[in-house]
């Protein structure tokens with residue numbers, strides 16, 4: 001087993017300062033390992049902690065305790081309490097993330113937005129551009145949109161730009177937060193194919209897939225969260 005992600009005793013709570021200091025325990029004592037070729041689906045009812053876990057794995061949420069170790073080249077990097085530069089370095093080459101909404105610098109053309117992660121990950125510009133073009137084509141994004149910034153795109157078009165960026169570099173660890181939520185059946189299938197291809201090439205994938213059909217097409221494993229803990 002080529003383990004790429006090790007989570008031990010992970011805990012995350014929120015204190016609602018504006019609401020009498022109420023404390024919500026989103027994750028508690030979570031242990032998990034994900035290997036190359038795994039696609040782990042996070043399941044559980046609304047509020048169970050699925051998104052909180054993904055955000056801890058991207059380095060966007062600082063956990064209260066526990067450890068998240070990520071294989072980065074030949075080293076293991078501790079993400080909990082890591083310096084911002086370390087988190088950025090992990091995002092550049094090791095951790096790819098599809099969020100539910102596209103958040104990019106405004107006014108940059110779509111093609112450049114998809115080329116950028118591949119160049120940041122070490123690809124030469126012509127190779128990165130060829131890959132970006134293949135991805136946008138695969139995701140059925142009309143070529144007339146490639147030179148435009150995606151601010152005015154539809155929800156589904158923006159989501160496909162988001163997905164293209166996450167697959168522009170062969171990230172060993174991919175985090176997917178409802179990657180097919182705003183897509184029709186044809187585009188959903190295109191994304192499923194990308195996920196499956198990355199997994200076969202050895203990516204370790206953790207995702208939230210509310211659509212049961214998508215989940216059963218891509219997941220090799222499921223973990224059910226109940227109040228922030230893995231259900232027995």
Ligand SMILES: Nc1ncnc2c1ncn2[C@@H]1O[C@H](COP(=O)(O)OP(=O)(O)OP(=O)(O)O)[C@@H](O)[C@H]1O
Nearest residue numbers: 014024025026044045046047048049050051052053
């Ligand atoms: N930024 C935040 N501030 C305060 N509480 C939060 C925050 N993010 C999440 N929570 C709380 O943490 C708990 C877990 O939320 P989380 O979003 O991780 O659940 P989820 O399983 O992803 O739910 P859903 O399926 O509805 O998206 C919930 O009780 C939620 O209210």
